[in-house]
Amino acid sequence: MAEPVLIWGAGAIGGILGAYWARAGVPVLMVDIVPDHVAACANKGLSIEGPVEEFTQVVSCVTPEQLTGEYSRIVLAVKAHATEAAMMQLMPHLASGGFVLSAQNGLNERVIAQHIGPDRTIGAFVNYGADWIGPGRILFGNRGAVVVGEIDGSLQQRTKDMFALLQIFEPDAVLTRDIWAYLWGKLGYGAMLFATALTPDSMTANFEDPARGPVLMGLAREVMRTAIAEGVNPKPFNGFEPIAFMPGSDDTAARKSLADLAEFNSKTAKTHTGIYRDLAVRKRKTEVDPQVGTIAEIAAGHGIDTPLLRRLVELIHDIENGRREMSAETFHELTEVLT
Template sequence: MTDPILVWGAGAIGGTLGAHWARAGHDVLLVDTVADHVEACRTTGLSIFGPVAEFTQVVPAVTPAELTGTFSRIVLAVKAQATRDALPMLAPHLSPGGFVLSAQNGLNEIEIAEAVGAERTMGCFVNFGADWHGPGRILYGNRGALVVGEIDGTIRDRTRAMFDLARGFEPDAVLTTDVWAYLWGKMAYGAMLFATALNHDSMTENFADPARMPAWLALGREVTATAIARGVTPRGFGGFDPMAFAPGRAEADGIRIVEWLRDYTAVGAKTHSGIWRDLAVRKRKTEAASQLNIVPKLAAQLGIATPALSAVGRLIADIEDGRREQSPATFRALLDALP
């Protein structure tokens, strides 16, 4: 493959990956809808800062309207809610034998496969901490797991090639034949991160409060039960084992995982989730409607009740629409919704 790696979405995930790949000598082209960010990346450079890495890298970048040509590798790194709009724009730029790799949070591979075909879709589990802080500036807060795999469970030359790129960014990256297990495992963690954004406490403060433990346990159980019912055994990262929330497991098993999350989120420069930043700082809609709310829909098809997940989705929407504030009272509404 000699054409550039096209990174569609140069924010927290895409910008961090693209800057590192460009610095390593790979041919990278960023695509982003924020014109000021595009201009900064291609002129003064994209600055990666924080405890993991500090550097500025000029990276070729364009807006979607400026993009021409076709590409064999498109790394889709937009927010989940932007996937639907991005796909018809990028599809004409995907070469006949090319593929789209989803470097996103959630289960976006389902939607991508419906748009461009399962054969042209590759999965990726991303869990490093990063935040977009403005045009040309991204905080790389902490290293995290990075897993690459085909959605059909095979391993091909293209899979190994993308794995090599992933390992160039994260030396501990993993090549897997079961990427869905990682994606569903991340959903269990992600559901909890959405809940931490209901108030202004840090992720660590949220996980450390014993009074909030019922919420974390309920969210983990609902996601894991849905995954298992769909034939997937969720896998985690680090000390996060989503199977601790599986049906029949002791409550103490789940509590230990939440305690691990308390300690895990206490390390690194990123104190709050990107979801919290969307609500509190950027004042924009989160990924809840596109990322989180898919699980209750899938669960309903299987007869699984999801009161905790459904409540988080409703409460996030209330905050987005100005009906509620991020506050202890809003988190209390989540606890009140539990059986």
């Protein structure tokens, strides 16, 4: 039997990849820290639910303590703030000459490369809608962009091989020589998504609200200015049009992109972000620091002020720590930054 692909994190992203690959006959072993979820996936099977496709697939799954052996292909699919701890656990299981592919939100490729080197790190961008519902259950709300590429812009056989695996799940997946362009595009969109989680409203309701438009546009513009300073030209995807938020762009193009994002999100069964679920349902810390906070830090290094991004981090922390409620009033604390 061929060496399995090791997926570290069997939640919304990793679980769906594991179920699709296992169903297609690809050897897969998933690792997760939730024992009940591990047992369900390995015994009863992992149920993929929702409008895209519904099926149940048994997928080999263990906890980190149960894992043995070394693996040449590791897909890291944990929350951004868990990257450091996951890397410390998985590195003893990374085979000589093996690599780690980051299927996460944020710039986690930078963290991974610090541990194992850039030559052993592959980047990926995922924008499909999914939620971990409970042990052995994942909602697959909608299809979205999936992109893979080497972080140095090269094209290697291993990249082509991972691209072929991703096409099993998403036939329209993209193989790119500029993965950073997609990752920074997602950061622009992601900053807006964090803002939507300040309220109990759906993603679509937030993007459709004219009163919230200036804040959402301002967040994306701060990210795009930072991307340019980093020498990156972000790519468009699923309604997010980076050029609409570039310096010198007018509000007409930006409002059109917000309308397109509202339309895209109106078609998903995942009505709210994973950020919202972390705050309102799972009552746990979000990825705000390694995502939004990291952008603000990079921007500061270029002498770029990002008052909206910095205030957004503070407001998310206020909700995490019970100092504020999720509400329109909390969202409009960002509006005050614009005045």
